[in-house]
Structures are given as structure tokens and as C-alpha cells.
Amino acid sequence: MKNTYTKLAIGLLFSAGLMQSCSILQTVGLRKKETVIAAKDSTGKKDSTAAYDKLLKDAQVDSGMFTVIRKENNYYFEIPLKKMGQDILLIQKLSSVPLALNEAGVNKGMNYENKVIRFTHRKERKEVWVSEIKPQVEVPKGDAIAASVYDNYRPSYIESFKVESYSKDSSAVVIKVNKVFDGSEKSFTDVFTSLGLGTSPKTNISTIEDIKSYSNNIVVKSVLSTKVTEGNESVPVSLEITSNLYELPETPMVARFADPRVGFFTSPRWYFNDKQQELDKKNLVNRWRLEPKDQDKERYLKGELVEPKKPIVFYLDPATPKQWRQAIIDGVHDWQVAFEAAGFKNAILAKQQPDSVKFDPDDANVSSIVYAASAQANAMGPSVVDPRSGEILEADVIWWHNVMTILNSWMRIQTGIVDTSVRANVFSDEKMAHAIRFVSSHEIGHTLGLMHNMGASASFPVDSLRSKSFTAKMGGTAPSIMDYARFNYVAQPEDGVEQITPVIGAYDKYAIGWAYRWYGKTQPWDEIPLLRKEIDSHVHDPIYHYGEQQDSKNIVDPRAQSEDLGDDAMKAGEYGMLNLRRMMPNIINWTTNVGDDYYRAGKLYMGVVGQWYAYADHVLNNIGGIYLENAVLGDQKDAYSPVPKDKQVRALEYLKKNVFYMPEWLFVPELMAKTFPLRDSPIGPFEYAPYNLQREFQYAMLYKLVNDERLLRMVEMENLFGSKKAWSAPEFLTSVRQTIFAKTISGQALDLKTRMLQQNYVDVLMVSTNKSMEKLNAKKLAGIEQLVEATRPALCLHPQHASSSPVELRNVHVTGMMRTSDMLTYKRAELYEIYQLLKQKQRTGDAITKSHYMDLLLRIANTLELN
Known part of the structure; x- marks a missing residue:
């Protein structure tokens, strides 16, 4: 059962979006008053009054925006006719959740669905209909186009209620509302769909707990239950939800x-x-x-x-x-x-x-x-x-x-x-x-x-x-x-x-x-x-x-990054690493007392590695970066300008020094004899052996360094501003190659870390030139991204606040011509340059170096179909 909870929690993280949520959930649409049909002259007034008196006998009555009548387990709204056609915001919140949802970060207080509704009295049908409004459009009432706006942005009906009776003075109608709050109908609330569970309430174990009426609001408490099936196991889920029918101001x-x-x-x-x-x-x-x-x-x-x-x-x-x-x-x-x-x-x-x-x-x-x-x-x-x-x-x-x-x-x-x-x-x-x-x-x-x-x-x-x-x-x-x-x-x-x-x-x-x-x-x-x-x-x-x-996976303007400090990422990273280096010998002392295991030390160790990666990431995003401004005429600003070329060059020098070969001080034998870096996962702690950890972090950084969007931005900026202001992609790639293969060029035998560096770099270049590798690489990168996220905990992830939808994130579209752009040409050219170099040097170095070169030559030849 624990495994089912875990699966449900993971599913909610991605399906509901609420784990990322800090969002302002809202509904928008056209404001248009609907016709209010009076009932004061109803032919059945005497019968209606009798029905009203019968309904109120032994009932609990709560006055407010609407009068709420409770009789046994049935709830009724007495809605004044003057309230018909008014804008009401239906606000849905979670009030209590079970463990399975709690694990996914779905908790009390979360707002999961809102909509603007209006009640309309349909006298001829003896019903009250409810429409959903999208109040996004506005038009002056006297304009000719107003008629077209009303016809093209009309509200949609979502529910109807039978009129149970009229009030004694016929100024209000009474409707029974159980079905929209007890799980029988989804027209007012569809919580399990909103949470990504894709199930419906089980009505026999769902109910209305209470309804209160305030001067401008009705508050409905409900318990809705369902069952979520994962594989051969099922998890029961019961939620308490609160529905607010909030009367919007008559004058916005x-x-x-x-x-x-x-x-x-x-x-x-x-x-x-x-x-x-x-x-x-x-x-x-x-x-x-x-x-x-x-x-x-x-x-x-x-x-x-x-x-x-x-x-x-x-x-x-x-x-x-x-x-x-x-x-x-x-x-x-x-x-x-x-x-x-x-x-x-x-x-x-x-x-x-x-x-x-x-x-x-x-x-x-x-x-x-x-x-x-x-x-x-x-x-x-x-x-x-x-x-x-x-x-x-x-x-x-x-x-x-x-x-x-x-x-x-x-x-x-x-x-x-x-x-x-x-x-x-x-x-x-x-x-x-x-x-x-x-x-x-x-x-x-x-x-x-x-x-x-x-x-x-x-x-x-x-x-x-x-x-x-x-x-x-x-x-x-x-x-x-x-x-x-x-x-x-x-x-x-x-x-x-x-x-x-x-x-x-x-x-x-x-x-x-x-x-x-x-x-x-x-x-x-x-x-x-x-x-x-x-x-x-x-x-x-x-x-x-x-x-x-x-x-965060495609930074365009390096000035607007998460968790960076100051105006120069290279300088900030150097200072940050000085402190991390001082910290490394203290990890066990800061986390462990006599008799403790090294779990906390491993967690803090992984955090230090993640902070090192964050500094490198801040630096990397200067390469191919574009400064973005919301420029207007007269402010003397450019909307787009490349990160200065010298700053991009300095960024690569930082990476050559601190990323191509990860710092030795991050992998202290005395510390690793006690603990490896570890992260928590739904199935327990994951311990990362140092060589494997270096390979994964290095691969992720190299992949980002030469990813398609970055190179395409470099092409765009060079085309617009010239090679004096913008760093050209070929010049950048040449500098990367000459560093990664420096020992090869000089004929040296390669150590384990250099072989790993060259293997990773060749692989990230091949991915872009071999479509069959993309799916496999996407899976590999997803695992690395999960690791990176675990080392750099985020706070306040908001879909509509911040980062829920790509539409809300500032970006520069450069992806439309990836497979036919110069970017692909540059990467293939780099692979070919590396191939020629390896052919020239394939008999240099020791035995393992020669085997390494043979392996790379075969990979590149296969990718470029040279044979």
C-alpha cells in the first residue's frame, strides 16, 4: 500500500500541477446581465406558499446573501429574484486531505478551481438555470458592435434546478442544491479531475457537511470520496472541500x-x-x-x-x-x-x-x-x-x-x-x-x-x-x-x-x-x-x-536567474566556491554526533555539490545569452542585445577551470569513506558513487553548454551585431574542443577523468546529429535533472505565479529550424574535426588511451555514416 501511495503522490506532482502551484486560479469572460423573469403573479401562488410553509417547518434557517434552509439532510437556497443575473464567483478550496495527497504537496487551503456564474429564473420551465460566464470582454452598451459582442461571447449553461417553491411574498425562489455539492453532479465542482486523478465521487460516501450564509457569500463544506487505482492496488481518497459562492461587487x-x-x-x-x-x-x-x-x-x-x-x-x-x-x-x-x-x-x-x-x-x-x-x-x-x-x-x-x-x-x-x-x-x-x-x-x-x-x-x-x-x-x-x-x-x-x-x-x-x-x-x-x-x-x-x-532549462537573459547574486556570475561563483571549499572538511562535524550515522552528512554533501553546480549553471547561461528589455520608444534602450563577447569568453574560462574537470576538493577521500553524496527519493535514499556523480553532472553541463537553443541564439546575435560584439558559434565550439582534447593534441596518455570528459562531449554532439538517440537521451537527461533538482531545493513554485505555463515565461523563439540551421552544420563539423584529430592520434598514449580513441572513432563514424 505504501508503494501505491508513492505512485499516487508522484502522479499528482505532474498531473495536477498543484505541487508547482502558488497560482492565482481564475476564470475570465464577458459580463452581460441576463433577463430576470419575475414571479410575483404566479398562478400557483397559494400552492407555492403552502409548499414554502411546509418546507420551513422544523427546518434550520440561516439568512445572508441567500437564505439557506436545511431540512434533515437536504439543503435549499432561497434566492431573491433581484439576485438573478448577478455575477457570483464560485471559489473552490481544499479544507482537508488524506496522506496520499499530502505526500504530493496537495494540502489544506489550496484553491483548485474558480468560475463566475449567474443564476437565471426560467419561469416558464419552473426552473433556475446556472450559466458560467467568461467576463473577459467589455463593450459600451450604446455601440453598434455591442449586439455582436453579446452574440459571440454568450454564457454557457452548466446546471438547472427545479423550483421547489416561492417565498411568501413571491420575491424569491427556493431550489434544492444537494446535487452540486454532494458529488452527484460535477457542474459546480470537479475536484478529482482538477487534481489529475481522473475519477468521480462515490456518492454513497460523499456528503454535504454544512452550509453557512454570510452577507455576501455562501460557504459550503462537503466531503467527497473516490478510489484511485494504481496497477493492482487501489487507494481510497476522501477530501473535505469548501465551496464559496462569493457575490462580486456590483461596481467593479x-x-x-x-x-x-x-x-x-x-x-x-x-x-x-x-x-x-x-x-x-x-x-x-x-x-x-x-x-x-x-x-x-x-x-x-x-x-x-x-x-x-x-x-x-x-x-x-x-x-x-x-x-x-x-x-x-x-x-x-x-x-x-x-x-x-x-x-x-x-x-x-x-x-x-x-x-x-x-x-x-x-x-x-x-x-x-x-x-x-x-x-x-x-x-x-x-x-x-x-x-x-x-x-x-x-x-x-x-x-x-x-x-x-x-x-x-x-x-x-x-x-x-x-x-x-x-x-x-x-x-x-x-x-x-x-x-x-x-x-x-x-x-x-x-x-x-x-x-x-x-x-x-x-x-x-x-x-x-x-x-x-x-x-x-x-x-x-x-x-x-x-x-x-x-x-x-x-x-x-x-x-x-x-x-x-x-x-x-x-x-x-x-x-x-x-x-x-x-x-x-x-x-x-x-x-x-x-x-x-x-x-x-x-x-x-x-x-x-x-x-x-x-x-530554468533554457535561460535567455543571464541577469534574470534563480538563486544567483550580483552582476558577474563568474566572480560570484569564485567567491562562493571559496566558502564551499572551506566547508567541505566540516561536513561531518556540522551534521554528526557520537552514535549518529552519516545520513545527514551525505545529504549536506549532496547540497554542497548542488551549490557548486548552481554556480556553474549561472556562469554557463552567459554564453549565448541575450539581454532582454521591455523597451519603449524614447527610453534609449534596445529590446535585445548580446551578452558582451568578453564576458562570454570569461564564462567559458570559468567552466574550463571548474566544470570540465570537477574540483578535487569536492571529492575528499576521508569524507567519502564515511558517506557518499545522497538524496532522498520515494523509495529511500539514493547514494551516488563519486565517479558516477561526476559523470552525470558533467554530462548535464556539457549538454546545456552546446544545446541547440544556445547555439541558435549565438547565430542570431552574430548575424545581427557582428562577431566583434557577439561570440560566433564556430569560434566558441573551437575553443571548447581545443580544451577538451588538449591532452590528445599534445599526445599524452589520458587519465580516467579526461576520457570521461571526451566521451561525454562526443556523446552530446552526437545526440543532435542522430535523431534515433534523442528519445534515449531525453530519458537520461530526465534522470540527471531529477538529481540536480534534488540538490537545489526550490521554494514557492507557482504555475501562474512564475513558472506554470511556458506562455508566461520570457523566452526568445529560436527553435523552428533546428534540423536545417547552421547549428546542425556546426555540430557535425565539430564531430568531424574530432574524428580527424583522433585518427591522427589513435596510436599515441597508453593502451587504454588507444582503446578509448578507437571507441570514439567508431561512435563518430557510425553517427556521421562515414563508412
Whole structure:
């Protein structure tokens, strides 16, 4: 059964996307009022009144947005006719999960499906129909094109209910709603499909637990059960889910149009009108509705700080361990200074949950920080958004208990040499709380609408991160806490740097000020000149640069990478490796006490290897890199420019020195006699023998070094900018070959590591020239990528925040002509050059060297079909 749980967990990781999720799940579409058909003159009024009286007898009644009537196990909504046609956001959340889903990182508080619905009274059928709305399109009512818009973006019906009775004054209809919440129908919630399980609820063991009515929301608690089959085994799965029927504001918030130079999550909006010659497509900034109180508006516009009419409030899960509560709350309050840049004081608060019986953290009026008891090591900050305006209605930070294991690993590996307090398996509560506060601030940033700004860290000069005065003044490791700039691994022991943890920085204050400043306008177009002026005043200061997140397997702009520091990856990597080298002799002392085994030592060892790989990866992505800017006319910026040629050359020199031959200090015999590097897996620890580990890391790095996209980008940049500014692919490949085969050229006998290096390099070249090898190589690389990910734990993986969909990742498309481009010619030419060299040198060196050359010659000849 444990194996079935494991399979289910792994399947959910890839099928549901929720393990990657920190997402704002939302539905978009056209707003169009539907006809409300009155029932006051119904011919069956007397019979209906009797039915209504009978229904209410001995029933429990809860008044609110709709009156909820419970009679035995049946639930009814009494819906006022005036509510027909109003926009209601159906929000679906998980409230409790079993072990099998917990293992996959699917936990309480996750929002898995939202949709905008409307109820419509169909008098002639004695029914109420429910339609799903996609409120993405807007058009002036008086324009001629409005009729066409309504016809071409109509809502779709998803459910119908029989009218059980009318209220006594015939101003409301009563419908029985069990079927859409107890698993009988999937029209309102299809949780098992949303989670990637592909099953249906078993209705005999699924039920409605409770329904509560609030002034603008209905909260439905259900338990849905199913069975998931894996091979010959089946796993029962029961979920408690919470469905919110949230009444959207009748007057949506004034939208704010997004600008790609400031990183916010967005909602799409299309504007039609008679005067235009092109459809106006906009993206709306996802943000909370912050407005000054009526009596404070003049003071606000004069520049005084005022309190907002409705502040942002987060409630802390009472399940949160007491020693971490204040740190999490402080991480929320750290954003106060950013909102002051928008003109608001006391704009964001965090509180303990009240003991009130009426208080429900699953109510969509409540934003919570949910503490999940789970082995997952992560945290995320999803939000619920009104798709008509981009207004964030509520947000929930999901805080996995085991996130502290990542923090422990990062701090020990990255700063253990300069901070003696982070060398043990267990930190002091004060030290861990300090790190928890940073994670809290980062996740709250997502709930405020901020995307990752992976380009922020590149604005700090590397050597400045070694300056005690600079780091004390600027704070943190980057000008944005929304970067994945972790802890300061650049600082050396003699530097005396004390500020080594990420904090809210200058970019964060600027971005919040840009998105949240209130201008008192009624139309988003009126704000455009003011918003652009704000950006123009900061556009040439690198501190305020926004660098979009990219696909980690295909980095285009090396300034916007995850977990890098400073403006020069080569220099930062050298400093980082100095600290790693100092750390290596201490791994056992930092992890092991008398009587302990070496499991923790092996884990930390693998973490050090992974950090070394991270430095190399940051460097490698400078080769063939393109600096990307969201340039506009008048800002004197280029949208595309190659990484300077000399910087690319320096990057390759770093790789020649530190990657082609992995550092000897990473493989200390005294340490490896006690433990190999190891990683956890669903079936137990994997121990990696050093030669095998070197081969896999080296292969992965060489494959990335000469991958198709990189070479194609080099071709593009040389074609546009010339060989003086851009490094040509042939020149680059020649330099790589001359280094890897230097000992061959000089006629030396080859040692094991050189033979491995040459075998790996020839193999990665052959893959691109032999289509039959691609599938096999993809499988091999997948295993290596899994290893790399295990050594470099990530935090806050968000599909819509950050990296769920390739569409949302910044990229430059260069893949369309791979098999007929010069890139393929270059790789075949390199293989042929190597073949000619090996033929010339095949009788040099010792016996094993000659056998090695014969093997490579046969492989290349077979690939190029030379025989």
C-alpha cells in the first residue's frame, strides 16, 4: 500500500500541477446581465406558499446573501429574484486531505478551481438555470458592435434546478442544491479531475457537511470520496472541500493597466468599441482595492499618509507553532513600508484568528496563512481575483511545516562559513524565526500581486556584497525580495558582513507604489500618463529593473536567474566556491554526533555539490545569452542585445577551470569513506558513487553548454551585431574542443577523468546529429535533472505565479529550424574535426588511451555514416 501511495503522490506532482502551484486560479469572460423573469403573479401562488410553509417547518434557517434552509439532510437556497443575473464567483478550496495527497504537496487551503456564474429564473420551465460566464470582454452598451459582442461571447449553461417553491411574498425562489455539492453532479465542482486523478465521487460516501450564509457569500463544506487505482492496488481518497459562492461587487474596482516593466500578475481584458480599428487587448494588474476614506481623499492627494478604507488583513492559522507566529506576522508587517510608498499607512495587517464561532477561515472574505502539517518543503501565496477588474478579493498563504528543512540547508551551505550560528542540524528558534520572516515576506509579496523579479539581484555589484556598509545600507542580497536571491554566499569570513538575508528592497517599494497609488480616476485610461511617468523616472536606474522569470532549462537573459547574486556570475561563483571549499572538511562535524550515522552528512554533501553546480549553471547561461528589455520608444534602450563577447569568453574560462574537470576538493577521500553524496527519493535514499556523480553532472553541463537553443541564439546575435560584439558559434565550439582534447593534441596518455570528459562531449554532439538517440537521451537527461533538482531545493513554485505555463515565461523563439540551421552544420563539423584529430592520434598514449580513441572513432563514424 505504501508503494501505491508513492505512485499516487508522484502522479499528482505532474498531473495536477498543484505541487508547482502558488497560482492565482481564475476564470475570465464577458459580463452581460441576463433577463430576470419575475414571479410575483404566479398562478400557483397559494400552492407555492403552502409548499414554502411546509418546507420551513422544523427546518434550520440561516439568512445572508441567500437564505439557506436545511431540512434533515437536504439543503435549499432561497434566492431573491433581484439576485438573478448577478455575477457570483464560485471559489473552490481544499479544507482537508488524506496522506496520499499530502505526500504530493496537495494540502489544506489550496484553491483548485474558480468560475463566475449567474443564476437565471426560467419561469416558464419552473426552473433556475446556472450559466458560467467568461467576463473577459467589455463593450459600451450604446455601440453598434455591442449586439455582436453579446452574440459571440454568450454564457454557457452548466446546471438547472427545479423550483421547489416561492417565498411568501413571491420575491424569491427556493431550489434544492444537494446535487452540486454532494458529488452527484460535477457542474459546480470537479475536484478529482482538477487534481489529475481522473475519477468521480462515490456518492454513497460523499456528503454535504454544512452550509453557512454570510452577507455576501455562501460557504459550503462537503466531503467527497473516490478510489484511485494504481496497477493492482487501489487507494481510497476522501477530501473535505469548501465551496464559496462569493457575490462580486456590483461596481467593479477601477482596473489598472499592466506594464511589462513592472512585474505583476494580470488578468486579460478585451475592449471592443465602434471607433477602433483594432481590438484593444489589455492586461489588468491584480491588486487589492485600496482607497482612502472619503474624508481623507484630499489629504491623500496632497501627499499625506492616510489609512485605507479597508486594509488588507491576514489571519494566522492557530495550528501554527507558537515559536514561529511572530516571525510570520512580522513578515507580513514588513510590507507596511512599501505601502507607504503608495500613500497608505497601516495598509496591511496580520492577526491571530479570533475565537468567534462565526469566524471561518474558509470564508472567502477571510485571508489566511494556513499551516500545513506535511513533509513537503515549500510555501506559496495564491490569490483569488475578480476577473472583471483584477481586484484581489482574498489570498491564502500555504505554509508547509517542512519548509524549515530548505532554510536549514540554504543557510548552512551558503552562509555557514560566515555565520557560526547556522552550522548545526537544529538552529536556535531565533535564527530559524529570522529566516521564516524572510519567507513570509516573499509569499505575502505574491498575495499582493507581485511576480518573481529574477533580474533584481543583477543590479548589485558582486564586490558590494562583500561590503559591510553597502549591505547594511541596501539590506538583503537584492533590491527585491521577490527575486530568488537567497542568502549571501559571496561574503567572505574576513568581510564582517552582517546583513546576509533577503529583505524587502527598493524595487518592492517602487512596484507597490506604482500599482497601489490611488489617483481618484474613474477610467483606467486616465491613469496611463501618470503610471508611465512613474516608470520613466526610474527606468535608467538598475535598482528598479524588472527581469521576468524564465524556463530554468533554457535561460535567455543571464541577469534574470534563480538563486544567483550580483552582476558577474563568474566572480560570484569564485567567491562562493571559496566558502564551499572551506566547508567541505566540516561536513561531518556540522551534521554528526557520537552514535549518529552519516545520513545527514551525505545529504549536506549532496547540497554542497548542488551549490557548486548552481554556480556553474549561472556562469554557463552567459554564453549565448541575450539581454532582454521591455523597451519603449524614447527610453534609449534596445529590446535585445548580446551578452558582451568578453564576458562570454570569461564564462567559458570559468567552466574550463571548474566544470570540465570537477574540483578535487569536492571529492575528499576521508569524507567519502564515511558517506557518499545522497538524496532522498520515494523509495529511500539514493547514494551516488563519486565517479558516477561526476559523470552525470558533467554530462548535464556539457549538454546545456552546446544545446541547440544556445547555439541558435549565438547565430542570431552574430548575424545581427557582428562577431566583434557577439561570440560566433564556430569560434566558441573551437575553443571548447581545443580544451577538451588538449591532452590528445599534445599526445599524452589520458587519465580516467579526461576520457570521461571526451566521451561525454562526443556523446552530446552526437545526440543532435542522430535523431534515433534523442528519445534515449531525453530519458537520461530526465534522470540527471531529477538529481540536480534534488540538490537545489526550490521554494514557492507557482504555475501562474512564475513558472506554470511556458506562455508566461520570457523566452526568445529560436527553435523552428533546428534540423536545417547552421547549428546542425556546426555540430557535425565539430564531430568531424574530432574524428580527424583522433585518427591522427589513435596510436599515441597508453593502451587504454588507444582503446578509448578507437571507441570514439567508431561512435563518430557510425553517427556521421562515414563508412
